[in-house]
């Protein structure tokens with residue numbers, strides 16, 4: 096097996112929490128399910144979100160100052176399907192879920208009680224994804240510690256090919 100195939104096998108075995116990342120520019124809104132995301136610094140606090148250039152969310156995110164990062168709870172399968180399996184190019188995801196306007200005008204999903212808003216500090220070319228380095232500026236931490244993880248999410252057919 097070549098190195099790329101071995102790498103593919105290994106990363107398919109990993110499990111990690113899924114996020115829903117949302118953005119808004121005026122009346123335009125976008126959001127998608129994201130697995131490529133991680134804290135990248137403690138002090139200063141920083142978080143890296145990787146968005147595929149194919150996604151509508153990426154196309155909106157290139158022009159905005161902030162993104163909202165929602166932790167997806169274990170029971171939120173429908174939300175994960177909506178934001179991971181549909182593309183905003185064809186479906187108004189925000190007409191199909193409950194949400195409100197949060198800090199920086201960001202759409203905050205009612206189904207995800209744990210979230211933070213991050214100011215975009217840098218956009219970094221990382222391959223077929225672009226990294227958005229975020230500085231948390233607001234957020235909410237609820238008691239729900241459950242997670243919807245990659246091993247459940249990988250059954251979803253992504254709205255845009257990776």
Ligand SMILES: Cc1cc2nc3c(=O)[nH]c(=O)nc-3n(C[C@H](O)[C@H](O)[C@H](O)COP(=O)(O)O)c2cc1C
Pocket residue numbers: 125126127128129130131132145146147148149150151152153178179180181182183184224245248249250251252253254255256
């Ligand atoms: C398991 C799984 C993980 C995903 N991880 C990412 C990711 O890290 N970054 C990303 O941009 N899209 C990721 N996606 C794909 C988007 O969520 C999907 O293509 C979505 O439909 C794009 O919606 P949009 O075009 O409205 O932005 C993932 C999808 C699935 C099913």
